[in-house]
Amino acid sequence: AQSVTQPDIHITVSEGASLELRCNYSYGATPYLFWYVQSPGQGLQLLLKYFSGDTLVQGIKGFEAEFKRSQSSFNLRKPSVHWSDAAEYFCAVGAPETGNQFYFGTGTSLTVIP
Amino acid sequence: DGGITQSPKYLFRKEGQNVTLSCEQNLNHDAMYWYRQDPGQGLRLIYYSQIVNDFQKGDIAEGYSVSREKKESFPLTVTSAQKNPTAFYLCASSIDRDRVGEETQYFGPGTRLLVL
Numbered sequence: 634a635q636s637v638t639q640p641d642i643h644i645t646v647s648e649g650a651s652l653e654l655r656c657n658y659s660y661g662a663t664p665y666l667f668w669y670v671q672s673p674g675q676g677l678q679l680l681l682k683y684f685s686g687d688t689l690v691q692g693i694k695g696f697e698a699e700f701k702r703s704q705s706s707f708n709l710r711k712p713s714v715h716w717s718d719a720a721e722y723f724c725a726v727g728a729p730e731t732g733n734q735f736y737f738g739t740g741t742s743l744t745v746i747p
Numbered sequence: 748d749g750g751i752t753q754s755p756k757y758l759f760r761k762e763g764q765n766v767t768l769s770c771e772q773n774l775n776h777d778a779m780y781w782y783r784q785d786p787g788q789g790l791r792l793i794y795y796s797q798i799v800n801d802f803q804k805g806d807i808a809e810g811y812s813v814s815r816e817k818k819e820s821f822p823l824t825v826t827s828a829q830k831n832p833t834a835f836y837l838c839a840s841s842i843d844r845d846r847v848g849e850e851t852q853y854f855g856p857g858t859r860l861l862v863l
Contacts, residue, residue, distance in 0.1 A: 676854035737790040
């Protein structure tokens, strides 16, 4: 079965520090990969997505992610975190072979300290 | 402004009661989805619909029902058979019914359901 793993349940970083959130997936073919962000009590907002081509993708709010096929990973990065980045981050995987479903990771909660 | 609306924001259910969560989109998207979110479990798919008058079960459909009588509307009913309904429910949509699982999904603001 397809699966998405976000190994870090909670991360705390200082404002201005760099950030990397990990995402690993279990899937044979090249998946479609997404990162979403969720503020408390809100819906999910798309940060970025990878379908094909350049393995380093840029998203909104200064985020980027790199697809590494050899490691089955799609880690999210930001060079300098702002206090407003505190939220829950979800990695998702989709493809027609997954039975028309997205599979979401369990999320990583980000706390930003001044 | 185009988007997805969910109502109500908070909903209370008594034991044995059916409740219906509303989801409306004016994005002209073909496909619509319902997810359940529990702490520490991410999002789990309840039902999805690629076209009017057709829908498919997701991973956790038991105790839930849906309808898709109009393209823009995809209401979710939480029935009395759902024994643990307390959760945050998210509705989403995507553009192309033939690319479900491939395309970006756009989410509504969610409805929190609580059991009295």
